[in-house]
Amino acid sequence: MSAWLNLRNVFVVALVVMLALVPVYAALIGNYFLMSLFTRIVILAMAAVSLNLIMGFGGMVSFGHAAYLGIGGYAIGILAKEGINSGFLQWPLALAMSALFALAVGALSLRTRGVYFIMITLAFAQMVYYIAIGLDRYGGDDGMTIYKRSQFGDLINLSNKTAFYYLCLALLLLTVYVVWRIVNSRFGMVIQGARSNDRRMRAIGFPTYRYKLVCFVIAGTICGLAGALLVNHTDFISPAVMHWTRSGDLIVMAVLGGMGTVFGPVIGAVALLVLEEVLSGVTEYWQIIMGPIFLLVVLFARGGIDGVLLGASRD
Amino acid sequence: MLYFIEQCLNGVQLGMLLFLLAAGLTLIFGIMDLVNLAHGSLYMIGAYFAATFAALTGSFIAGALLALLATLLVGMAVEVIAMRRLYGRDHLDHVLGTFGLLLFFNELVRLIWGPAGMTLPLPSQMLTAVEVLPGVYYPLYRLVIILSTLVVALLLYLLVMRTRIGMLIRAGASNREMVGALGVNIKLLYTLVFGLGAALAGFAGLMQAPILTVQIGMGENILILAFVVIIIGGIGSIRGAFVASIFVGLIDTVGRAFLPDLLRLFLSTNAASSAGPAISSMLIYMLMAAILVFRPEGLFPASNK
Amino acid sequence: MCCWVQVVTEALLQVEHVSKRFGGIVASDDITLRCPRRRASCHHRTKWCGQEHIDRPARGRARPDAGRIAFGGHDITALPTYRRSQLGLARSFQITSLFPDFTVLDNVALAVQAHAGHSFHFWQAARSEDALREPAHAALARVGLAERSGVLVSRLSHGEHRQLEIAMALATSPRMLLLDEPMAGMGPDESARMVNILRELKRELTILLIEHDMEAVFALADRITVLVYGRTIASGAPEAIRANAEVRQAYLGEQEAVDG
Numbered sequence: 001m002s003a004w005l006n007l008r009n010v011f012v013v014a015l016v017v018m019l020a021l022v023p024v025y026a027a028l029i030g031n032y033f034l035m036s037l038f039t040r041i042v043i044l045a046m047a048a049v050s051l052n053l054i055m056g057f058g059g060m061v062s063f064g065h066a067a068y069l070g071i072g073g074y075a076i077g078i079l080a081k082e083g084i085n086s087g088f089l090q091w092p093l094a095l096a097m098s099a100l101f102a103l104a105v106g107a108l109s110l111r112t113r114g115v116y117f118i119m120i121t122l123a124f125a126q127m128v129y130y131i132a133i134g135l136d137r138y139g140g141d142d143g144m145t146i147y148k149r150s151q152f153g154d155l156i157n158l159s160n161k162t163a164f165y166y167l168c169l170a171l172l173l174l175t176v177y178v179v180w181r182i183v184n185s186r187f188g189m190v191i192q193g194a195r196s197n198d199r200r201m202r203a204i205g206f207p208t209y210r211y212k213l214v215c216f217v218i219a220g221t222i223c224g225l226a227g228a229l230l231v232n233h234t235d236f237i238s239p240a241v242m243h244w245t246r247s248g249d250l251i252v253m254a255v256l257g258g259m260g261t262v263f264g265p266v267i268g269a270v271a272l273l274v275l276e277e278v279l280s281g282v283t284e285y286w287q288i289i290m291g292p293i294f295l296l297v298v299l300f301a302r303g304g305i306d307g308v309l310l311g312a313s314r315d
Numbered sequence: 316m317l318y319f320i321e322q323c324l325n326g327v328q329l330g331m332l333l334f335l336l337a338a339g340l341t342l343i344f345g346i347m348d349l350v351n352l353a354h355g356s357l358y359m360i361g362a363y364f365a366a367t368f369a370a371l372t373g374s375f376i377a378g379a380l381l382a383l384l385a386t387l388l389v390g391m392a393v394e395v396i397a398m399r400r401l402y403g404r405d406h407l408d409h410v411l412g413t414f415g416l417l418l419f420f421n422e423l424v425r426l427i428w429g430p431a432g433m434t435l436p437l438p439s440q441m442l443t444a445v446e447v448l449p450g451v452y453y454p455l456y457r458l459v460i461i462l463s464t465l466v467v468a469l470l471l472y473l474l475v476m477r478t479r480i481g482m483l484i485r486a487g488a489s490n491r492e493m494v495g496a497l498g499v500n501i502k503l504l505y506t507l508v509f510g511l512g513a514a515l516a517g518f519a520g521l522m523q524a525p526i527l528t529v530q531i532g533m534g535e536n537i538l539i540l541a542f543v544v545i546i547i548g549g550i551g552s553i554r555g556a557f558v559a560s561i562f563v564g565l566i567d568t569v570g571r572a573f574l575p576d577l578l579r580l581f582l583s584t585n586a587a588s589s590a591g592p593a594i595s596s597m598l599i600y601m602l603m604a605a606i607l608v609f610r611p612e613g614l615f616p617a618s619n620k
Numbered sequence: 621m622c623c624w625v626q627v628v629t630e631a632l633l634q635v636e637h638v639s640k641r642f643g644g645i646v647a648s649d650d651i652t653l654r655c656p657r658r659r660a661s662c663h664h665r666t667k668w669c670g671q672e673h674i675d676r677p678a679r680g681r682a683r684p685d686a687g688r689i690a691f692g693g694h695d696i697t698a699l700p701t702y703r704r705s706q707l708g709l710a711r712s713f714q715i716t717s718l719f720p721d722f723t724v725l726d727n728v729a730l731a732v733q734a735h736a737g738h739s740f741h742f743w744q745a746a747r748s749e750d751a752l753r754e755p756a757h758a759a760l761a762r763v764g765l766a767e768r769s770g771v772l773v774s775r776l777s778h779g780e781h782r783q784l785e786i787a788m789a790l791a792t793s794p795r796m797l798l799l800d801e802p803m804a805g806m807g808p809d810e811s812a813r814m815v816n817i818l819r820e821l822k823r824e825l826t827i828l829l830i831e832h833d834m835e836a837v838f839a840l841a842d843r844i845t846v847l848v849y850g851r852t853i854a855s856g857a858p859e860a861i862r863a864n865a866e867v868r869q870a871y872l873g874e875q876e877a878v879d880g
Contacts, residue, residue, distance in 0.1 A: 061407045108604050111611045115350050115406045115550065119542040120607065126539050127600035134593030186733055186741040186749075193730050196719040202700075203711070204788065205734035214740070244539070248414045255411055287422040294415030298408045299400055 008309035012263055015270065019169055023162045035165055036233075041273045042168045043229045046175050048253040048265035050222035053179050055251070056259030057188065058215050059195030061118050063247050064105070064125025068098045068220045070132060070242030072227025077237040078138055080146050087150030087158075091228050098224025099217050101128070106216035110209055113198075122244055132239035143238025150232055158232050168229050172266070175222055180262045182218070191215050252294055258306020267305050320451050322572040323565065328457050330564025331464035335519035336541040337548070337556040338471060339512030345551035346484060346508050349398060350406050352413040354516055354541070355534020356420035357393075361386040361517025362524040362533065363424060366433040375438040375525075382521045383514055390513020394506050402505070421531050432530035435521075460522050467518065468557060475553065484508060540567070543603050549613030559614065563599055571595040691796070710794035712785040712802055718773050724784060725769040728756040731791035759791040763817050779810035786817065796826040803836050815839050838862075 019042065026035040047069055054060040075094035084090065109120045133141045149158040158164050182188050193201045194208040201208050231237045240246075249272070257268025275293075279286035301308060336358060343349050364385045369378025393416070401412050437456055444452040475481040483504055486494045494501060520534075527533075544563050548555025575591030582590065606614070689697045691709050699707075719727050729752045733739060736751065746752060760766050763783045768776065776784065782802050789797050802818070803811050815836050821827065822840065831837050837844065838858055845855035846867050854864045861867055 055407075061410065063410065108607050111607060115344070116546060116611070118350065118406060118410060119546055120603070123539060123543050123546070123600055123603060127597050130596035131593045134596060181745075182742050184745045184747065185743055186739040186746045186752075188742075189726075189730060189733060189746045190739045193719055193722070196721055197717060200713075200717045200719065201730070201734075203713070203717075204731045204792065206739070211739065244535070245414075245418075248411075251407075251411060252414070255407070285422050285426050287418045288426065291415040291417070291419030291422065294418070295397060295412045298404075298412040298415070302408070 006310070007312055008306060011309055012267070015267065016173070019270075023165055027162075032161070035161060037273070037277060039161075039165050039168055039233050040230075041269055042165070042172050043226050043233060044250070044253065044273065045266040045269035046168075046172045046229070047223045047226040048250050048257070048269050049172070049175055049179055049262065050219045050226065051250045052254040052259055052262070052265045053182065053222075054212075054215055054219045055254055056264070057183050057195065058191045058212060059198075060110070060212060060216065061251070062109075062121040062216075062219075063118050063244060063251065064121035064123075064128075065219070065223055065250050066242045066244070066246035067105075067125035067128045068102065068223035069227035069230055069246070070128060070237070070239065071098050071101055072224035073231035073237040073241055074132060074135075074138065075224075076150060076228050076231045077144050077146055080148060080150075081138060081144065085148045085151045087152045090150050091225070094228040095221050095224050098227070099221045102217040102220025103213070106213045106220075110212050110216065122247070125242060125247055126244055129239050129242045129244070132242065139238060141239060143236055143240070146231060146235045146237065149235065150228070164232070168233075171225065171229065175225075176262055176266065179222075183262060187211065187215075252297075254304075255302075256297055256304050258304030260303065261306055264304055264306045271305060317451050318572070319569075320448065321453060322569050324447070324453050324457065324461070326565035326568035327561060328461050328564070329568055330561040331461050331468075332519045332523055333537070333541055333544050333564055334468060334557055334560035335464060335515045336537060337544040337560055338468070338553050339515040340541055341545050341548070341551055341553060341556050342484070343509060343512045344545075347398075347402055347505055349401060350409040350413065351398075351512075352410060352538070353393070353416040353420060354413075354512070355538035356417050357386055357390055357513045357516040357534070358520035358537065359424065359531070359534040360389055360420065361520030362435070362529040363428055363433065364517070365521035365524055366435040366529050367428075369435055375435075375441075378435070379521050383517055386517025386520075387510050387514045390517075391506050391510040393513070394509035398509060399502070399505075417535070425531050430531065432528065435524040435529060437525040441525075454526075456526060460526075463522065464519075467515070471515075471553065480504075480507070540599065543599055545613075547603055547606050547613055549616035552613070552615040555613055555615030563602070566602060567595075567599050570598040574598070708793075708795035709798060710789040710792045710796070711798035712782075712789050712800060716778070716781045716785065718781060718784060718788075720774040721772065723770050723772055724760065724765060724776070725753070725756055727773055727784060728759050728787050728791045729753060731788040732756050732759075735792045755791055755793075759787040762790060762821070763787045764813065779806050779813070782806065782810075782814065783817070786821075790821070794825065796828065797821070798828045798830075800830045802829070803831060811836060 019038065022038045023035055026032055047065065050068075051062065051065045054062060072094040075097045076090045079085075079090045079093065105121065105124045109117055109124065112120055132138075138144050152158070156163055156167060158167070183192070190201065190206055190208065190211045193206070194212060198208055227241070230241065253268035253272050254265040255268065256271055257266060258264030276286065276290065279289055283289075297304070303310070336354065340351060340354050343351055343354075361382055364382035365378050367378075368381040368385075369375050372378055372381070397412070397416060401409050441456040441459065443455050445455045445458055447453045447458070473481075475484055483494065483499055494504075540563065544556060544559045547563065548557070548559030571592070574595045578591050578594070610616075689695070691704070691707055694707060696704050696707065696709070719730065722730070726747070729746070732752050732755045733746065757766065757769065760769055763786050765780060765783050765787060768780060773781070773784065782804075786797075786799070786802065789799075799818075803814055806814065818827065818829070818836075818840055822842075827840075829837070829840065841858055843856065844858055844861045846853050846861065846864075854861060854867050856864075
């Protein structure tokens with residue numbers, strides 16, 4: 001029991017409690033923007049956790065993960081535009097499209113390693129970005145408004161902001177739990193082993209390519225779900241969601257929070273987006289500060305906030 | 316037909332610009348093993364400097380030369396202040412660190428020059444067209460871009476293959492510890508190589524400025540194309556970068572120009588005009604994907620990596 | 621120093637007329653090699669003889685230009701690495717290649733897992749699976765690393781790395797062990813310990829040993845074959861090899877070149 005009671009775990013629990021209480025606090029002080037901000041944070045945290053599955057645990061640094069946010073989002077958006085508003089049809093399709101795209105991109109990209117892999121995932125994501133710009137019927141560069149959120153009948157009303165927030169939070173926590181189980185399972189051992197020493201894994205008898213591909217697809221699908229949530233949150237979808245700098249943001253969230261744990265990226269997402277919010281209130285040129293912060297994190301806090309907290313609890 | 320030749324030349328011109336970027340990227344990667352996402356920022360800075368200095372001095376040439384020098388200095392400063400600390404680290408660290416630099420430069424440019432972008436007018440002598448083939452006229456300036464880049468490519472080849480510095484660069488690429496152990500000032504070599512890459516990027520930026528754009532974020536789109544070029548050509552190979560950039564430039568330009576018409580042969584006009592641009596943008600990536608299936612290390616992979 | 625390899629009749633591993641060329645350089649020239657069951661064979665090598673290219677084709681790293689390699693009756697010449705492992709041919713690496721951020725036990729458990737069917741199990745925690753942990757503990761005990769099971773591999777000594785290598789090879793319940801210079805980089809104590817471990821192991825397994833260390837070779841080998849510049853020059857029982865004129869010439873000749 002005492003092994004669990006360290007600074008970092010206390011922090012994690014506190015953070016989850018805080019996230020659960022956001023709507024309550026927002027209602028109390030009458031600031032609904034706060035809830036909107038945190039809905040976005042929770043959704044992107046889900047995307048970051050899915051990225052970390054392949055990146056932190058699998059060693060596959062994908063610079064095109066934001067593409068799945070777009071694919072999930074556009075699947076919903078396109079269906080909505082064509083008059084199909086049922087979430088029971090939209091969401092499975094969003095997941096399926098994300099999975100298929102991940103399968104195609106992964107099958108090709110996983111034939112490469114290291115920096116090639118990074119550049120290739122970047123290139124494929126950019127390809128999807130340009131395709132979306134070319135979709136005139138669905139808004140093209142300007143994007144497309146969604147007039148009706150995904151309908152789930154009497155199950156849940158997504159237009160109810162509080163209900164929607166708790167749905168997102170529940171899905172985030174479910175994602176964290178599922179990814180945690182995956183990472184510690186036999187499958188997860190293969191993935192982590194392949195990150196640690198891929199050649200050796202193959203030498204002892206694991207055909208690592210297929211495992212990495214499956215992992216890649218799982219991560220993409222989860223991120224597609226995040227995309228479905230995002231489009232419902234903003235009532236709007238545009239190619240900007242999948243710009244490569246958005247993929248970069250996801251990577252930053254994972255590294256900032258801590259790539260070594262499943263929950264780390266959640267911490268990173270909260271930290272990054274809150275910091276952005278605060279800084280942009282201070283100056284319109286906040287990226288001048290954010291940019292160097294990324295560099296400093298890389299140089300001095302490579303283990304992320306997780307690492308800092310764990311280091312502090314050791315002392 | 317004339318249109319086709321013109322588009323081919325445009326393709327070559329785009330290819331040459333890509334080559335300047337890709338050559339710098341691949342050199343820096345080959346020698347310092349550094350992935351530099353901020354390379355596009357140097358391209359952008361080159362263009363901005365050129366526009367500013369040309370406006371100040373009233374001369375395109377003077378503006379260009381000053382811009383080149385300024386970009387070189389900025390590149391070397393960035394290397395000393397930031398890049399140095401990234402050598403030897405994980406590629407993920409490079410990606411994140413240089414991503415941060417990219418954001419920083421975009422904002423810095425916005426702070427200094429404002430969000431609106433700039434223009435760099437062509438000197439009036441360049442505004443004519445030249446008859447490249449009987450009946451085929453092509454803008455002089457675009458020809459200048461192609462020729463000057465070829466000259467730069469040749470100089471680069473001579474530098475890397477025929478000079479002592481070039482020999483050090485090639486040696487450093489295959490075994491950097493050894494070169495250091497032999498007493499060569501590796502730090503200085505790296506700074507120079509990075510500076511060279513920056514100058515190439517800045518040159519590309521300033522050369523395209525009169526005909527394309529000078530605006531924030533201009534480096535990002537072409538940077539990705541440069542990455543595709545490197546993947547296709549093989550990381551670490553300048554020869555590969557040259558071949559691949561011409562290839563990519565041609566396919567992208569000619570593809571965009573003719574694909575909608577080609578599609579109209581098979582599809583309805585509506586379908587063709589909406590699918591056309593979307594598929595054209597995909598062409599390069601489809602090419603890259605095809606190459607990856609058969610040769611994951613690119614066409615001319617540098618053997619030591 | 622010469623290369624010594626073992627060639628015998630009834631074979632578990634058969635390397636037949638294998639050659640490997642790199643341009644004009646003949647790395648291996650018409651090598652024929654057979655390892656029977658339950659024998660320890662030593663293969664003593666030098667850098668110049670390209671013995672690597674018997675070993676590398678056997679483990680799937682470099683395809684031979686000519687010849688054929690069979691294991692337990694299966695032609696493995698063109699099989700990828702992971703398939704050879706699944707057939708029961710386990711090997712250790714000359715250059716230590718382990719999983720540094722995992723514990724000793726985790727490393728061996730991975731090897732066990734590789735041969736325990738497919739790993740598309742997403743839910744149960746692998747670290748609590750006895751089916752993986754028990755064989756891992758057993759393998760570690762056989763090489764004397766049982767007390768170090770919870771240590772991160774990056775913290776082990778070089779000798780312990782080599783022991784771990786063997787444990788991992790054992791964990792796959794192989795029919796044959798291919799050990800590439802297991803003694804490399806070890807001091808005399810560690811080497812002696814390793815020789816004891818191998819002596820115990822050879823009672824249950826076929827071992828093809830590639831080794832520099834002559835004391836170990838003579839202490840362990842039932843059969844020895846010598847390669848010089850990629851060509852077999854002698855094979856047989858240890859005493860026969862010791863007495864073989866060509867072997868002494870190759871060995872002493874090079875020794876003279878070193879001394880003189």
